Amino acid sequence: MQTPPLHPVPGRREVLGLGAVLGLGTLFSGCAVPATADPSSAGAAADPAPLKVFGNLDTLEFAPVLLAGATREAGRIEIAQGGILSLFDKQGDLPNLKATGRSHVATNSETQGLRYSIENPDLRIIFTISEGVYRIIARRSAGIASLADLRGKRIGTMPRTSSAYYLHRMLNSVGVNDNEVRIEPFVSGTARPLAMMKDALLSGQIDAVTIWEPEMQRCADALGANAVSFFDAAAYREQFSLYSTRGNLADPVLRPKIVSLVRSLMIASEQIRRDPGEAIKLVAQAARLDLPSVERAWPHNTYPGTLLSNLLDTMVDEEVWVAKETGRAPRTHAQLAPLIDASVLHEVLQQVLPS
Missing domain, CATH: 3.40.190.10 (Periplasmic binding protein-like II)
Structure with a gap:
């Protein structure tokens, strides 16, 4: 049985909107995100209520969130099982994602983002948590x-x-x-x-x-x-993303907390790439999985710690398949583009990169 490449296809991991200037390697080798002096935490501290983060705890993809929640964001985020419909206080149609209550941010693949954004056009993708190399x-x-x-x-x-x-x-x-x-x-x-x-x-x-x-x-x-x-990593790589809503991103109380979370996810992703041991344990515990299986499966996911620049192209291709499901016309590149909001990532980068 073949093993997929541990690193992404060259040229596909640029930060969206900053790809001509910053590659992920540049971001973390020459200028690692510091673990202290988080400007975004000041606004978050004004409201001690935790940021509610919903996602599928049964997957390897969720690892950076679990690691951030166990370390930097401990006590500042509340993690629960659920998908992106929780952003709108709706029940997910997948039985394992029928969480109760409303989340502030949530995770899912781009497939579900395409499906649910029809009835919820305020949905926004703000960060790539992981890529899955399926087989x-x-x-x-x-x-x-x-x-x-x-x-x-x-x-x-x-x-x-x-x-x-x-x-x-x-x-x-x-x-x-x-x-x-x-x-x-x-x-x-x-x-x-x-x-x-x-x-x-x-x-x-x-x-x-x-x-x-x-x-x-x-x-x-x-x-x-x-x-x-x-498997064929070039044919399709799942982009498991962090979602929020246009309203949440404009909220003066919630936005600093979301910025802080994304910053912590970047740090967690870097830690996973360097040494995934702690994240593997957290995934196994959260998903009630045996540790050896998680360890052997680990190379089939990568953790870029950014917002991948090929996301929109992937969504345009996939939209044709998703649209066929409900018998509607697929949306165009221009119609899908507003679903991606890179402003939170850019705000984090402005905090940690020299001017």
Whole structure:
């Protein structure tokens, strides 16, 4: 089984809007973010109420938030299970993300941002928490040796998510249409949760799976020599983002707290890249996962600590697939651009970089 590259595709990690001036390596090698003198914390201290941060605690993607919450933002943020619909005090349609209450910031993939921004146009993406290099794990014994062999096969995934989009991209790359495979849905919080994927593969109920880590690692471990893995980081890399709303970003009380969180996420991301040990432990604890599986799955996620400059292009491509789901016309580049707000990141950079 191949292992994905630990580093991103060259030229794709520039800070959005500052790419011509700052690459991530420049930001953290020549000018590391200091751990003290956080100007944004002054405004946050005026209101001691914690910033409410909702996200999917069952994923590796959430690691920087967990690390920030355990260190720099300890006591200043309140973490709960939920997705971006919590920003609008709405119940998520994914069972495992049906959090109660309203959040101030929340996390999800760009797929869900595209879906939910139709009814909630004030949604804003403000930071890239992680990138996920997805993969497909299949059974060799099902006659699968290449991607094209997936035609006619039963493939487990979570519909309407970034993993389902990844499957779509991978199938289409070898001329297999979506309707030429049988999608077997697995959804957290239902009678067929993600944890059942491994047993379904082993028993022959399905032939292949694709979902985020570490479930894929568990499937690969269970199949052993019978596993065949397919991935293409250039075809699609999930951009798991931090979201807020236009109103929250304009709020004089909330904005300093959001700026402080983003600054802490940059520091946490740098720490994870240097030594992921503590973050791995936090993920395993929060998601109730076994530590060895998390450690083996870890190379399939990266933590850029910025706002990736290719996000809008990714969203434009993905919007075609998302729009088809509801039978509407896809939005254009110009229509999607306002969903990305780099102002918080720019504010952090102005605080830590020399003028």
